Amino acid sequence: MTKYDFETIIDRRNTGCLKWDAWSRRGHAADDLPLWVADMDFKTAPAAIEALTERVQHGVYGYTMATDGYYESVQNWFERRHGWRPEREWFVMTPGVVFALSMAVNAFTQPGDAVIIQPPVYYPFRLMIQDNGRKMVTSPLRYENGRYTMDFEGFERQLEKSAAKLFILCNPHNPVGRAWTEDELRRIGDICLAHNVRVVADEIHADFARPDFKHVPFASLGREYADAAVVCTAPSKTFNLAGLQLSNIFIPNADARAAFKRTLGRTGYDEPSVFGVTATQACYEQGEEWLDELKGVLNENYGVLQAAVDRMPGVSLVPLESTYLPWLDCSGLGLDDAGIKRLVEQDAKLWLDLGTMFGPEGSGFVRMNLASPKSLVQEACDRLEQAVKGLGK
Ligand SMILES: Cc1ncc(COP(=O)(O)O)c(C=O)c1O
CATH class of the missing domain: 3.90.1150.10 (Aspartate Aminotransferase, domain 1)
Structure with missing residues (x-):
C-alpha cells in the first residue's frame, strides 16, 4: 500500500x-x-505543494533571498542522504545546472581552451563548451560486455595532448546510467589533480542511485578533490521542480568561487525565484x-x-x-x-x-x-x- x-x-x-x-x-x-x-x-x-500554496496565498512575490532555514535544509539533505555536508559559504545559486556549466566554462577557461568530456554524455555539455567558443575534447567511455567504464589512460592522454583546463564529469552518468564508484572517481580525480584540471561535477541525478548502488559525491573524496571541484546539484530532478529554475552549486575553493560569482554577476542574474526557494526547502525538509x-x-x-x-x-x-x-x-x-x-x-x-x-x-x-x-x-x-x-x- x-x-x-x-x-x-x-x-x-x-x-x-x-x-x-x-x-x-x-x-x-x-x-x-x-x-x-x-x-x-x-x-x-505534497509538502512542496502545501508550501507553495501558502506562498501563493501570501500574494507578494518580490525579490527573494535564501534564508538560514533554506541553507540548512540543503546542507542537512546532503549530509543525511549522501554523508557529505556542503558548507554554507560554498553555496552559489543559479537558475539551473546547464546555466552553471556555462558559467564554469566562462569562469575557468579562455576562448579556444580545451574542455574534456566523456561521451556518450548529456548533450548540453558539448553545447556549453562549443557555444562558448571553447574546444570540446572527448575521452569516450568504454563499452565492453554490456557495461560502461572510464578509459583512464585515454583520458590522461587527451588531457596531456589538449592541455584541457576543465573536465565536466557526469556523476552519476546520463545517459549510460553508471553510479561511479569511489575508486573510479578517485582515479579520474587524481589524473585531474596531477594536471591541474578543475572538475565540474554535474551531480543533478545524485538522489536516484538504485538498490545496491550509491552516489559518491566527488567532493567527498577529500580536501584536494573538493578544492578542485565545482559541484552542481539541484532539487529539480529529485522532486520534479525543473520549471521552478533553481540549483545549488557548491564551490569549496574561495578563489574559484569568486571567479564563478564574477562570471555569474555579468549575466545580471541575482536573486533566486521565490517559488524555487520555497519548494526546495519544503522538499529537502519533508520530502x-x-x-x-x-x-x-x-x-x-x-x-x-x-x-x-x-x-x-x-x-x-x-x-x-x-x-x-x-x-x-x-x-x-x-x-x-x-x-x-x-x-x-x-x-x-x-x-x-x-x-x-x-x-x-x-x-x-x-x-x-x-x-x-x-x-x-x-x-x-x-x-x-x-x-x-x-x-x-
Ligand atoms: C546530467 C544533467 N545535467 C543537467 C540537467 C539539466 O539541469 P537544469 O535543468 O538545472 O539546467 C539534466 C537534465 O536532464 C541532466 O541530465
Whole structure:
C-alpha cells in the first residue's frame, strides 16, 4: 500500500509542457508517448505543494533571498542522504545546472581552451563548451560486455595532448546510467589533480542511485578533490521542480568561487525565484518519504522494461545503476540510426531520445524515461515490443 499517488495519469497536454506539448507543435501525432526529456509525470511531494500554496496565498512575490532555514535544509539533505555536508559559504545559486556549466566554462577557461568530456554524455555539455567558443575534447567511455567504464589512460592522454583546463564529469552518468564508484572517481580525480584540471561535477541525478548502488559525491573524496571541484546539484530532478529554475552549486575553493560569482554577476542574474526557494526547502525538509516511495515505483517500472526487453530480439538493456533514464542497446536490430528513429517514432509511436544526441558514441542506442505511471510505461514497452517484433514482416 503506497501513501503517495504515483499511479494517476495527470494530463499535462496543453499546459505549456515541454515533454508533452513540444511534439505536436513539431507536427507529430498527439497520441505518441513522449518518454524523452528528464522530467517526471508525477506531482511533486505534497509538502512542496502545501508550501507553495501558502506562498501563493501570501500574494507578494518580490525579490527573494535564501534564508538560514533554506541553507540548512540543503546542507542537512546532503549530509543525511549522501554523508557529505556542503558548507554554507560554498553555496552559489543559479537558475539551473546547464546555466552553471556555462558559467564554469566562462569562469575557468579562455576562448579556444580545451574542455574534456566523456561521451556518450548529456548533450548540453558539448553545447556549453562549443557555444562558448571553447574546444570540446572527448575521452569516450568504454563499452565492453554490456557495461560502461572510464578509459583512464585515454583520458590522461587527451588531457596531456589538449592541455584541457576543465573536465565536466557526469556523476552519476546520463545517459549510460553508471553510479561511479569511489575508486573510479578517485582515479579520474587524481589524473585531474596531477594536471591541474578543475572538475565540474554535474551531480543533478545524485538522489536516484538504485538498490545496491550509491552516489559518491566527488567532493567527498577529500580536501584536494573538493578544492578542485565545482559541484552542481539541484532539487529539480529529485522532486520534479525543473520549471521552478533553481540549483545549488557548491564551490569549496574561495578563489574559484569568486571567479564563478564574477562570471555569474555579468549575466545580471541575482536573486533566486521565490517559488524555487520555497519548494526546495519544503522538499529537502519533508520530502524524504515521498522520494523513497518514488524510487520504489521507478524500480518497478524498470522491472516492466526489463521484462519487455527480454522479449525483444536484438535489444538489450544497459544495467541501470542510477537515474531514471535507462539506455537501450538496439545495435542487434540490424538497423542504422535512421532506421532506429523510424522504428521508435513511426512504428512504436514513441518519442525517445536517440543515442546519437549524446555524441556519435551513442549510435545504436536510445534512452527512455521511466518516471511516469506504470500503466504508461507498460504501454510504451508494449508499443516498442510490437514494433521490434514487426520488423522485417
Ligand atoms: C546530467 C544533467 N545535467 C543537467 C540537467 C539539466 O539541469 P537544469 O535543468 O538545472 O539546467 C539534466 C537534465 O536532464 C541532466 O541530465
